[in-house]
Amino acid sequence: MKNFSLINVEVKKQTAFLTINNPPVNALNAVVLQELEQCLDHFRQDSSVKAVILTGAGTFFVAGADIKEFTSLFGQEELAEQAALKGQALCSKIEQFEKPVIAAINGACLGGGLELAMSCHMRIASHEAKLGLPEIKLGIIPGYGGTQRLARLTNTAKALELILTGRFIDGKEAEEIGLVNHSVNSAQLLSKASELAEAISQKSSLSIKSALASVLKGIDLPLQEGLEFEASQFGALFGTEDAREGVRAFIEKRPASFKDQ
Template structure:
């Protein structure tokens, strides 16, 4: 039984909906449900494409910050990073195309989830960003590795280091989004794209995905290990505690660089 996701299959397309109100925050339970669901879809050869979207007002507004208060060692931080990284590797390595239909916010872990999908659609109002430095953290679920690969090193560094949130129009302009449509058109556009892919030979789709992965991720694993180490180490800092507490108290953080 899934408490944070909804799933249905129609005409060879798997529809995965994140349903964890109010903001579809990604916690350990939702990550584990996604892992289980993708394992099930891997076995279901009738699924030829997957559409991932969020219910309500958001795609996924980020990780569940309250869970971070329970992490008090470097090792626990690394374990949390690897949990998300391994799931998003599974999605990126899924041998049928995964399309993210992004409305509302895809921030922090939500954007890292979207970036692990093969194709991303959004709306002009979509909000995209990696604001982890506001919490005294760094992105820990692949953000430091995938964002530069998608938009270039300089743009990725600007977004990460300033925690700047961009809209869908800028996301489309810099290549973070494949297509930009109105919110009313978003799921229809994702469906049309999935149907176009489903019309191809499944064997050639699988081989094309494998070929593209081969060219792009020769050094990703090494980067993810280093990212997890830094993510875990940040949990031993005073600034992480201050950043998380300020977020929960809805105030500006006061970092002391310790």
């Protein structure tokens, strides 16, 4: 694949590691947004990759959007809305990605950075990480989906507290309120994320895709419609070789050898 100017890409054990490298704080500017989208497009087609880990270089995940880009939006309400929609489009693309995306939050994860992390399917944070949506301090609000996803991942009251005060929380508190899956020592961050990605990658890509779709589409449907969608996904998998192999391996008391077919 092509080389990127602000994203470092590495593939290990069926996992693509995307590291945002935009010194000094890995600001989420237009180039980072574009390159992340291109990376996703590439790995969607790469059958050798079953999971993606997104992290930041150095001691920052993403410290926020590039505030300097905001100065051109004053008095340009339509352009500002379009900028928000562009950021939302990337976050939605991550959320709807057919392979699991894990955020490894290694430091400051603020504003657009937290919005990016919240669009990932799972999040691992270091104890020392700082997470927050401080846009209110600039006289604006989150625009890349922060007001919507934070309330869904935690609860309305906690989301309002964090958004209206702009308060930062560490990885431990983020785990307590359900914002991240796990909080670990910084030295263990990538190994924990890799462990999770590897556990997923051992499964059939077909069932991974169906499970993601069932949860992410079903959560926005009325319960009965969600159940019907789940049943359709369940039924479709019984037409795959991997389902045959998985059931046969269980009966024969041996590890399954999935072929993603």
